[in-house]
Amino acid sequence: MDLVFLESLKVDEVPFTTSEVIADRAEVEHRAVRQLIRKYEDDLNEFGKTTFEMSKITKGRGRKSKIYHLNEEQATLLITYLDNTEPVRQFKKELVKQFFAMKQEQLSRQMLRGVGKPLRKNLTDAIKEAGFSHHFYKHFTNLCYKSAIGFNASQVRKVRDIKRGKNILDYLTKKEQEAIYKREQQIATLIELGLDYEQIKSVLNDGGIIYQTTLKMPQISY
Template sequence: MYDLLNTGLVFTQSESEKEEPYTTNVTIAKYAEIKMRAINQLIKKYKTQLSRLGNSSFQMTKLNQDNKVGRPVEVYSLNEQQSIFIITLLKNTKPVVKFKRNLASAFVEAKNLLNTRQITHANSKPITKTLGQAIQDNPNITNKFAYSTFNKLIYKHALGINTNQLRKTKGIPKHDVISDYLTVDEQQELNKIKNLVISLLNINLDYQTIKQTLENLTSNQLQGSK
């Protein structure tokens, strides 16, 4: 569970840009100031209607901060439509009204953020394609694993960590594409270094020279390569 906006209101299953935002019964109970048992009863009562609005997941988990004895708590994941359906069944107390407004805003912000990341990622694909072509066209690059080698080098200089470390930090599964998990800023930094490497490849520099060139550049010089 990843707190996409760091608000405690909406979440995604991972940091991937392809995820769908959701909230939980625990969140609704907390911010609407209603007993979780009452929220769970509504979810179970209207299970059929909720299923028509999308898939919802359920798990038993320990929430020690909310449950002093540490007993497992029922946690339901609800997408935007499902959560709206549930909270419309609640009485419009002051906490409920405030929560409705904040949750609606959070869902909009989360979707906009994910959409912006997807657009930034899509716009970077031509750069990635150009990088591959530049590697192929450079007569001094003959290693069949050259693209992978350059990719690791670019990530290291753009984000400060290699691809293996990035997978571990962001919890990226081995079969998933790393770029799906990048923030807008991270993608832009990556594109900046890719463009620089493309320029160096186009003047037929070899890998070691390009690597040394990147290592010699100061952060200010890299900023100027945008």
């Protein structure tokens, strides 16, 4: 069971768990966990402002309730206020492992983004120096994404709800970033060798996709 989440795939999102997860895995009532959060809210707020979402009502029944989002420090502190039962001890260990794994993934992505920025500049410079017109920047970007992870940049932006003006690369997983950066280097090299867009597209299509990511594209009704 996933215990730790991100609001989005943005590279600097803060991992969190929820009061609902804590209640389920610690085997206590969700109502009791919410009461505990309210009781010690001042303590928790020392590690960031507590936030919440409202639960959904299924089949028109019941009442909405608050589901709190807690960062690592808040969750760790809250658990210390619970009785140290066997389910609580097991949950503590797994929660620590998942927070650590999520932070390591985020850190790897941040470091990779730092490496990738000059690579992106190299591709941009290569396109410019080869004399391609301005609209080819978009063509090469979509070619890069499509041949690297199986979807073009517009599709990734739509499915992951990335707003205009936000950098798509900030919302890619580590493996997706690695595939994009590898393809950018290859395209820059092919441009420097004097190949035109169609020739580069043909070469990349023959090579196949580097890392086929999974995106659930919205269905189109006719």
